[in-house]
Amino acid sequence: MLAEHPKQPGLTLVALAFLMVMAGCATATTVTSTSVPATGSPDPIEVVLMTHDSFAISEELLADFQNETGIEIKVLRAGDTGAMVNQAVLTKDNPLADVIFGVDNTFLSRALDADVFDPYASPLLASVPNELETDPRVTPIDFGDVCINWDKGYFAGAGLAPPETLLDLTDPAYRDLLVVQNPATSSPGLAFLYSTIARFGETGDYTWIDYWSELRENGVLVTSGWEEAYYSYFTAASDGDRPIVVSYASSPPFEVIYATEPIDEPPTAVMTDGCFRQIEYAGIVTGTENLPAAEQVIDLLLSTRFQEEIPLSMFVFPANEDAALPAAFVEFAVVPADPLSLPGGEIETNARRWITEWTEVVNR
Amino acid sequence: MDGSREQVIGADRRDRQRRLRRSILVAVPLGFLGYFFVYPVASILGISLFGEAGFSFSAFSAVASRGSLRGAIWFTLWQATASTILTLIVAMPAAYVFARFSFPGKSFFRAAITVPFVLPTVVVGAAYLAMLGPNGPLGIDLRQTIWAILIAHVFYNYAVVVRTVGGLWAHLDPRLEEAARMLGAGRWRTFREVSLPLLRPAIAAAASIVFLFTFTSFGVVLILGGFEFSTIEVEIWRQTTAFLDLPVAGALAVVQLLGISSILVAYSRYQERRSTELQLRPVTEVARRPRGWREAGLVWGVLGFTGLFLGAPLAVLAGRSLRVGDGYGVDAYSSLGRADSSLVPPAEAIGNSVLFAFGATAIALIIGTMAAALIAYHRSAISRWFDVVLMLPLGTSAVTIGFGFLVALDTPIDLRTAPILVPIAHALVAIPFVVRTEVPVMRSVRTRLREAAGVLGAPPGRVWREIDLPLIFRSMLVGAGFAFAISLGEFGATSFIARPDAPTLPVAIFQLLGRAGAANFSQAMALSTILMGLTAVSILSIERFRIGEMGEF
Numbered sequence: 001m002l003a004e005h006p007k008q009p010g011l012t013l014v015a016l017a018f019l020m021v022m023a024g025c026a027t028a029t030t031v032t033s034t035s036v037p038a039t040g041s042p043d044p045i046e047v048v049l050m051t052h053d054s055f056a057i058s059e060e061l062l063a064d065f066q067n068e069t070g071i072e073i074k075v076l077r078a079g080d081t082g083a084m085v086n087q088a089v090l091t092k093d094n095p096l097a098d099v100i101f102g103v104d105n106t107f108l109s110r111a112l113d114a115d116v117f118d119p120y121a122s123p124l125l126a127s128v129p130n131e132l133e134t135d136p137r138v139t140p141i142d143f144g145d146v147c148i149n150w151d152k153g154y155f156a157g158a159g160l161a162p163p164e165t166l167l168d169l170t171d172p173a174y175r176d177l178l179v180v181q182n183p184a185t186s187s188p189g190l191a192f193l194y195s196t197i198a199r200f201g202e203t204g205d206y207t208w209i210d211y212w213s214e215l216r217e218n219g220v221l222v223t224s225g226w227e228e229a230y231y232s233y234f235t236a237a238s239d240g241d242r243p244i245v246v247s248y249a250s251s252p253p254f255e256v257i258y259a260t261e262p263i264d265e266p267p268t269a270v271m272t273d274g275c276f277r278q279i280e281y282a283g284i285v286t287g288t289e290n291l292p293a294a295e296q297v298i299d300l301l302l303s304t305r306f307q308e309e310i311p312l313s314m315f316v317f318p319a320n321e322d323a324a325l326p327a328a329f330v331e332f333a334v335v336p337a338d339p340l341s342l343p344g345g346e347i348e349t350n351a352r353r354w355i356t357e358w359t360e361v362v363n364r
Numbered sequence: 365m366d367g368s369r370e371q372v373i374g375a376d377r378r379d380r381q382r383r384l385r386r387s388i389l390v391a392v393p394l395g396f397l398g399y400f401f402v403y404p405v406a407s408i409l410g411i412s413l414f415g416e417a418g419f420s421f422s423a424f425s426a427v428a429s430r431g432s433l434r435g436a437i438w439f440t441l442w443q444a445t446a447s448t449i450l451t452l453i454v455a456m457p458a459a460y461v462f463a464r465f466s467f468p469g470k471s472f473f474r475a476a477i478t479v480p481f482v483l484p485t486v487v488v489g490a491a492y493l494a495m496l497g498p499n500g501p502l503g504i505d506l507r508q509t510i511w512a513i514l515i516a517h518v519f520y521n522y523a524v525v526v527r528t529v530g531g532l533w534a535h536l537d538p539r540l541e542e543a544a545r546m547l548g549a550g551r552w553r554t555f556r557e558v559s560l561p562l563l564r565p566a567i568a569a570a571a572s573i574v575f576l577f578t579f580t581s582f583g584v585v586l587i588l589g590g591f592e593f594s595t596i597e598v599e600i601w602r603q604t605t606a607f608l609d610l611p612v613a614g615a616l617a618v619v620q621l622l623g624i625s626s627i628l629v630a631y632s633r634y635q636e637r638r639s640t641e642l643q644l645r646p647v648t649e650v651a652r653r654p655r656g657w658r659e660a661g662l663v664w665g666v667l668g669f670t671g672l673f674l675g676a677p678l679a680v681l682a683g684r685s686l687r688v689g690d691g692y693g694v695d696a697y698s699s700l701g702r703a704d705s706s707l708v709p710p711a712e713a714i715g716n717s718v719l720f721a722f723g724a725t726a727i728a729l730i731i732g733t734m735a736a737a738l739i740a741y742h743r744s745a746i747s748r749w750f751d752v753v754l755m756l757p758l759g760t761s762a763v764t765i766g767f768g769f770l771v772a773l774d775t776p777i778d779l780r781t782a783p784i785l786v787p788i789a790h791a792l793v794a795i796p797f798v799v800r801t802e803v804p805v806m807r808s809v810r811t812r813l814r815e816a817a818g819v820l821g822a823p824p825g826r827v828w829r830e831i832d833l834p835l836i837f838r839s840m841l842v843g844a845g846f847a848f849a850i851s852l853g854e855f856g857a858t859s860f861i862a863r864p865d866a867p868t869l870p871v872a873i874f875q876l877l878g879r880a881g882a883a884n885f886s887q888a889m890a891l892s893t894i895l896m897g898l899t900a901v902s903i904l905s906i907e908r909f910r911i912g913e914m915g916e917f
Contacts, residue, residue: 048781053871054878076781077863077871082605083763087770089608090411094774096781110608182591184602221508224586227486227877231885232493239499251880258881260696261689268880315879352607359432363592 044072045293050097052084053077056313057306065300071293073300081107081187089114092286098294101141101282101301105134106190106351108281109344112137117283120295124302127322134344138281141301144316145249145339146191146278148178148271151236154243163244166199166274169215176219179233179242184355185224187278192246193358194347195276198340212361222362236268249275250315253332257312270334277339280316382824386742393735394750400788401757404768405617411771412614423611427619433599433612437619440579440595443510447517447578448571454518454673455525461666462526463533465659466651473667475904478523478845479896480674482853484870485583486877487892491677492516492588494684501676508590516584521574522674527842528573532566532804533559537645565635565807569800572631576624576759576796596620600761617764624759628752635751678896685889696886710891713872714898717852720868721902723787724794724851725844731791732798732843737828739799740806754799757792765789786863790851797850798843805839806832845903852899869895 044066055075066072076097078084085107088100092114103111111117117137125139132140148163155162163169169178181189193208200208221242223229230247233240236255252266282301284294300306307323310316317335318325325333413419427433462474480488492515496506506512536559544554560567580597594602596616603613654660686692700710739751757765769789773779809832817827853870867875869891876888 053875077867080605086605086608087767090767090770091774091780096770184606185586185591185598222591224589224591225486228489228493228587230880231877232490232497237880237882237885239494239497241498247880254880254884255882258879258883260687260882260886352609355606356432359591 044070045290046072046074047099047290047293047297048074048076048097049297050076050078050084050088050100052081052102053079054314055102056309058309058313061300061306061309069293069296071296073297085111088116088285092116095285095287097285098288098290099282099284099297101280103138103281103283104187105277105279105281105341105344106187106194106347108134108138109348111283112344113348115286118286118288120284120298122295122299122302124299124320128302128319129321132279132319134279134281138283139298139302140279140319141282142307142310142314142316142319143277143279145275145334145336146188146195146246147249147275147334147336148273149234149236149245149247149251149268150271151234151243152265152267152269154235162269163271164273165271166196166211169220169244170211170218172218174218174244176221177242178215178218178244179221179223179229179240180215180246181226181229182222182224183358186226188226188246188248189222190355191276191278193354194342195274195340197354198276198342199274209357209361212358216362220362248315249334249336250311250317250329252334253328254315256332257328266332270336272334272336275336275339277341278316279319378823385824389734389738389742390746393731393738393754396731397753401760401765401792402753404772405621405760405764406768407772408610408764408768408770409614409617412610413618415611423615424618426612427615432594433616436594436596436599436616437623439593440597440620441623443513443517443581443593443595444575444579447514447521447581448575450514451518451521451525451574452567452571455522456529457662457666458522458670459526459530459533461663463530463536464538464651465654465663467653467663467667471904471908472900473670474527475845475900477526477670477674478849478903479678479899480519481521481523481846482849482899483892483896484853484873485587486874487681487888487895488516488519488677489583489587490684490877490889491680492519494680495677496588507588508592510589510593512588513581513584513593516588517574517578517581519674519677520584521577522670524573524577525570527846528570528801529563529566531801531839531842532808533563534650535645535805535808536562536650538650565804568631568634569804572628572755573758573796573800575627576755579624579627580620580759580761582762596623597761601763604763604767613763617761620759620761621756624756625752628755628759632748632751681889681896682893685886685893687886696883696890699883700887700890710872710894713867713869713891714894716866717868717870717895717898718902720787720790720866721848721851723784724790725847727787727791728794728798728847729840729844732795732847733802733840735795736799736802736806740803751799751803755796758796765792781863783863783866786866787851790854791847793854794843794847794850797846798840801839801843801846802836805836809835841906845906848902848906849899852895852902869898 055077057073057075062073078087078096081102081104084100085103087096088103088111100111100116112135119136120139121136122139125133128140132143134140148166148169150162152162160173163171163174168174180192183190183193196211197208200206200211202208221233223233226247229242229245230237230251232238233242234245234247235241235243247268249270252268252270255266255268256263282298284291284298288294302320304320304323307318307320308326310318310323311326311329311333317333413423427437458477462470492512493507494500496502496504496512496515498505506515540562541554541558544558545551549557579595581595582597582601585593585595585598596619600613600616600620603609603616654663685696686694688695735750735754739747739754766789769785770780773785779785813831814827817831818824822830852868854868873888873891873895876884876891
């Protein structure tokens with residue numbers, strides 16, 4: 001068949017394949033450089049910013065920052081918060097990044113215990129409320145509350161008053177209505193478990209374990225992740241059959257801003273009792289060779305310009321009080337008066353035991 | 365005198381060339397696998413299990429004594445076995461129909477059945493939760509039951525069986541079956557006593573892949589199983605990301621590796637014993653239009669079932685992407701182009717996905733074909749072991765590989781954050797598919813054909829080019845299609861690698877699904893629909909790809 005043609009299709013094929021690899025590499029490299037060349041400095045300093053998958057920053061802001069400072073920020077994605085913190089701990093002798101953003105208070109002590117961060121006091125901290133500051137080695141950038149959300153339409157239709165407190169959820173009137181996430185696999189699920197531990201405590205007549213066994217009697221449903229709970233079981237966002245869900249205090253404004261057809265009112269509301277506050281921090285990685293530039297990146301993350309992007313891109317509240325909030329946020333977002341919290345050290349010591357005990361109570 | 369000396373020198377040179385060729389064939393795939401799989405995994409396991417205090421068995425005794433971990437190991441084993449058997453049974457009729465009959469739209473159908481294989485589990489999970497809920501078409505609530513997990517596993521792996529088994533079936537000489545029928549055997553007996561024995565290598569190959577895939581099932585178990593079911597893979601992830609308990613995660617990873625290795629060794633022994641050389645026929649000679657109403661009924665019945673079984677969840681996804689308020693529209697698609705600074709631009713995500721997929725396919729084809737040649741042509745202890753090692757990445761936890769990259773690949777060149785790591789990670793998963801589709805066909809090429817060519821004076825390279833390559837080209841394309849599709853949909857391993865900001869389609873979908881708001885959800889569904897279309901189109905065009913007469917086979 002090919003006897004007369006010594007040209008080998010096999011070789012052509014291999015050459016073609018190699019070309020594809022090369023093309024793939026070349027283009028893959030170019031897509032990572034997102035910013036325009038700096039006009040001010042011909043040779044930009046590269047600062048690597050490691051962060052979780054939900055992080056978002058506008059291209060314009062990155063480009064302007066590079067023009068002003070000559071610093072090019074290279075964003076590195078490292079999975080969810082837990083995966084990212086663990087990567088930082090595993091690589092601390094030969095770090096991947098200069099700055100890390102997105103460590104929250106439930107994972108903070110693990111990072112601090114491993115000595116991942118060096119202290120830095122940004123001048124912009126003056127505009128950050130004191131209660132957000134935890135440790136000089138990390139800078140608070142944003143905060144958000146994990147709260148119970150409920151479907152307004154369902155409760156209006158059923159002629160039932162929505163729940164107001166954590167204890168209400170054990171009331172038979174709300175039987176089979178609540179969906180939560182597994183704390184072993186979901187960050188809001190973990191925050192909700194912590195809020196019940198902070199509220200009911202580990203000792204006394206009625207502990208958090210008693211609370212959860214009552215929730216279980218009352219038909220609580222557990223999913224692995226927030227996506228399933230919200231988009232497959234929550235009546236306000238799916239064809240599901242659960243009108244109460246563990247979500248965020250900022251979910252209602254998102255329902256308005258990201259509605260498929262313009263609406264004036266969110267279809268969901270937040271129960272302000274029993275919210276757990278998550279604070280996200282940024283820190284400078286110990287041993288960075290670009291210390292001054294890394295400090296400037298922290299300042300950028302606290303700058304009003306980035307802080308004003310935060311609500312709509314990551315649906316959390318900016319730490320900097322000078323940042324103006326978008327109108328929809330001001331109107332529909334709830335900031336609970338007394339969110340619950342737990343000391344970081346206590347979390348790191350007890351997390352495994354709590355999750356194991358929780359599993360035993362709920363999965364009986 | 366002189367002539368014979370030249371002959372001796374010629375034979376000598378030929379011998380050297382053969383040895384050289386063989387050592388390249390050994391060195392390249394072995395080096396790739398060694399550096400990008402064995403070394404990283406060994407490093408992370410070393411750190412996990414040896415720690416500062418030296419090796420201790422405490423992590424293993426923790427695994428053995430904790431009920432939840434023992435339960436995960438047992439569940440992993442039996443659900444993978446059940447899923448594999450179920451998938452083989454459900455998909456076998458379709459493998460037969462695709463192999464033996466030609467019908468309108470066949471190449472489209474064949475590409476379309478591969479689509480489920482690559483969809484991210486968050487997306488399929490959403491479709492299944494809607495379908496298996498109390499308001500779904502079945503009317504029974506199967507959510508958070510073992511049935512939901514098993515059905516989803518069959519859905520995902522249907523194409524593996526249809527294509528791997530169907531791939532060989534399409535080349536079997538139908539005259540064998542016809543002869544059996546002529547001699548009075550019924551359809552079932554013909555299948556059992558003629559086709560089935562001949563198909564065994566392909567069935568074992570498909571079963572081994574399905575088993576590995578379901579053995580390491582992650583997203584399906586998490587999303588559809590709720591929190592009552594947990595596999596070793598889920599536990600490794602949980603122990604690592606939630607607790608940073610590396611010793612226990614490492615011990616579990618060792619258990620997982622041991623389980624998979626024993627299955628693979630058994631498979632490899634079986635393949636060695638069983639493989640027979642067959643006279644393969646071109647596809648066009650084998651497939652024919654259905655004759656009579658029984659055959660037509662069979663073909664269209666099987667296609668109808670396949671369409672419904674695989675199509676319904678996909679239709680749910682596409683339907684949800686079109687939902688606007690209480691009505692329908694294409695808003696989710698038109699708004700994808702809208703400038704939203706906070707989100708990944710969809711066009712960029714599509715571009716990145718396609719680029720990575722090209723890279724991964726190329727790497728997988730080169731390394732995979734070399735490895736397949738080594739395994740098929742050089743039967744030795746090395747090639748047997750190589751066959752096993754090659755499959756291991758499929759059965760190794762994504763966290764183990766991802767964290768292994770992290771701790772191992774920093775010297776001599778720091779590759780930990782290099783963009784090339786993404787297609788390499790994809791290729792690790794895709795190579796077994798390339799090998800598994802090529803080896804059975806390579807082995808079946810008759811040695812006599814090859815020897816005849818050799819006797820007639822063709823050098824080995826030319827024998828390979830002109831005898832083997834045309835015969836295996838078709839299976840190379842099937843392997844390439846799988847590799848491309850795997851890379852397009854891959855979310856597992858790469859989500860544990862600190863990677864440069866070049867988001868792919870699955871990443872963009874995941875990002876949208878993580879936010880409240882109906883429009884975000886519809887956009888996620890719209891992107892999933894685009895991912896489905898992209899997969900179907902790429903597989904279709906890869907399979908249409910021809911060089912000269914090759915590929916027609």
